[in-house]
């Protein structure tokens with residue numbers, strides 16, 4: 604399981620530098636590699652758009 608970036612992402616880039624394992628990649632909508640994410644929650648805590656959801 605991993606955190607997930609939703610369509611609410613506006614590609615602001617705030618989350619990418621917060622990830623300790625570099626699981627986030629850039630794009631029109633940013634993505635989290637589920638095999639790399641360690642579920643720390645750091646990205647979700649800084650997203651200004653609440654676009655990152657915890658594992659469901």
Ligand code: SF4
Nearest residue numbers: 612613615616618650
């Ligand atoms: S901080 Fe949120 S809105 Fe910004 S790039 Fe990351 S997921 Fe997208």
Ligand code: SF4
Nearest residue numbers: 622640641643644646
């Ligand atoms: S939850 Fe932590 S490890 Fe997973 S993508 Fe976000 S910052 Fe990276």
